[in-house]
Amino acid sequence: MRAESKHAACSADAHFVCARLMVQPNSRHRGTSVTRVTATDADDPVYGNSAKLVYSILEGQPYFSIDPNTAIIKIALHGMDREMREEYLVVIQAKDMGGHMGGLSGTTTVTVTLTDVNDNPPKFSKSLYEFVIPEDLGIGKQGGKVKANDRDIGENAKSTYNIIDGDEKDIFEIATDAQTQEGILRLKKPLDFETKKSYTLKVEAANIRFDPNNGGPFKDTATVKIAVEDSDEPPVFSKPTFVLQVDENAPVNKVIGTVTARDPDVTGSLVRYFIDRHTDLERQFNINVDDGEITLAKPLDRETDLWHNITVTATEVRNHSQISRAIVAIRVLDINDNAPEFATEYEAFLCENGKPGQVIQTVSAVDKDDPIHGHYFEYRLIPEMLNNPNFTIKNNGDNSISVLAKHDAFRRQKQEMYFLPIIVTDNGNPPMSSTNTLTIRVCGCSREGVVQSCNVEAYVLPIGLSMGALIAILACIILLLVIVVLFVTLRRHKNKPLIIKDDEDVRENIIRYDDEGGGEEDTEAFDIATLQNPDGINGYLPRKDIKPDLQFMPRQSGGPNGVDVDEFINVRLHEADNDPTAPPYDSIQIYGYEGRGSIAGSLSSLETASSDSDQSYEYLREWGPRFRRLGELYSVGESDKET
Helix, strand or coil, rough: EEEEEEEECCCCEEEEECCCCCCCCCCCCCCCEEEEEEECCCCCCCCCCCCCCCCEEEEECCCCCCCCCEEEEEECCCCCCCCCEEEEEEEEEEECCHHCCCCCEECCCCCCECCCCCCCCCEEECEEEEEECCCCCCCCCCEEEEEEEECCHHHHHHHHEEEECCCCCCEEEEEECCCCEEEEECCCCCCCCCCCEEEEEEEEEEEEEHHHHCCCCEEEEEEEEEEEECCCCEECCCCCCCEEEEEECCCCCCCECCCCCCCCCCCCCCCCEEEECCCCCCCCECCCCCCCCCEEECCCCCCCCCCEEEEEEEEECCCCEEEEEEEEEEEECCCCCCEEECCCEEEEEEECCCCCCEEEEEEECCCCCCCCCCCCCEEEEEEHHCCCEEEEEEEECCCCCEEEEECCCCCCCCCCCCEEEEEEEEEEEEEEEEEEEEEEEEEEECCCCHHHHHHHHHHHHHHHHHHHHHHHCCCCHHHHHHHHHHHHHHHHHHHHCCCCCCCCCHHHHCCCCCCCCCCCCCCCCHHHHHHCHHHHCCCCCCCCCCCCCCCCCCCCCCHHHHHHHHHHHHHHHHHHHHHHCCCCCCCCCCCCCCCCCCCCCCCCCCCCCCCCCCCCCCCHCCCCHHHHHHHHHHHHHHHHCCC
């Protein structure tokens, strides 16, 4: 309870001095002090009753009273309730002259506000709540809400919710929403319509804070009925994980085991089984789609894969979207199908100066199989080596043996390397064995038995050549071979024929000669015998501008003394036309004999009486870039004649 005093219109003789007092929440009983007010009078208190004040309540009955002398305001009515009325206005009067007539007075207003105490329990808005929850509702999801109201305010109105009955399997939980003060019903475990179709819960709402002195109990209960709604659920496997076993030598199509699943719905749809091939990439297993029987599709090898983990899916026939999965772990059981072998490729070294009985090498074996009682290996020499005069073996008792030398007369010059075949047998059923060969090299050793040399150098050193000298000789031989190869390559390159590699056409190349010659009648400028060329008649003169791939056999002509020039030229023309080694472009054939008595006369422009100075060669420029240069040459020639 809180009291405040507001100064009202007072006379000059009475002024109030307000005193405020906070009352404890449980101080609401009759006679409980609320606050005290004080008034002052400026008159002389010695002079009669002029300054004697008397207090009274003008407004505020019957709830409050005031002591006329001490001005203490008290509760006059029992059982004041904040929830019924929270605020009261109390008007207090102070009057001098002892309250007698003729005295002056002043008033003040005191506002009294009742503070809240937790005197009201939470109360559910209804006593029965009903919810319908689908059986496939997720864990932690909301299934319903309940609300208990409290007339108190603040912390006194806060409540907590609990399930006090009806949830023996601990499937549900209820939590308080801090903002709305509602109870949120949620799932802790999945529902199953086929197992239980309804639940009846008893929910309690209780205040977080309460005062036992204010009575009680500060709690309330309500009933919550939950109906489980049937949903189409996926198939359920009888076990989340299946563990199967199979021998590694099991035949294909052997039944390994069976997985089972059922549709939990009331309708009970049929189930089909499949293997997730992402977990069986090699397609090692198959499954019967109707009964879930798993069979072997390919041979197994325990030494390659000891375990195979595959995923099997179960699908409803009626609704293919309802799928469930289970893991199937298949263990491959071992059989004795691998022979033991040396643990590594041993290469032993034997000193020439070793002693008889000396341990040359300790040998052990490994087996890929994994027998239940562990490995036990038996070692023995092959029958042909039982009586050999050089080596023997000794069992060490720990699945290993020691190879011993029988004498000390080993020499590299006599025999550098020995091969000792050893048979290793395991204790499996049936036992498996293999023959392994130990290589023993005879080496030169120091007096302390340290190996110094085991290679072929031991044979060449007595000749007087060291390894360094042999390397130097080998390097010289290689150098000589390189020089010979280079020399042969250069000779071949030098003998290659000259081939025109210029991209320009050969006809565009203009060749100038200083020797003009004497014309048709000049028989002294050349020798007619060159034209006749007995070698060219009797034999084939190959072309030198290309390298022929085929040998062309020319036609034989008459003897050198009876040469017919026309026939000679026709032969050469025929050979040029039918030569398979000729290039695909036009080739210039030069003939040194023009012949005699031609009706057409000479085609040479040298020393001709006619003049073509009046002829213009400008049209050559218009024929394109190939003839432009020719036109320029003729133009230069004409200008030279004019000068």
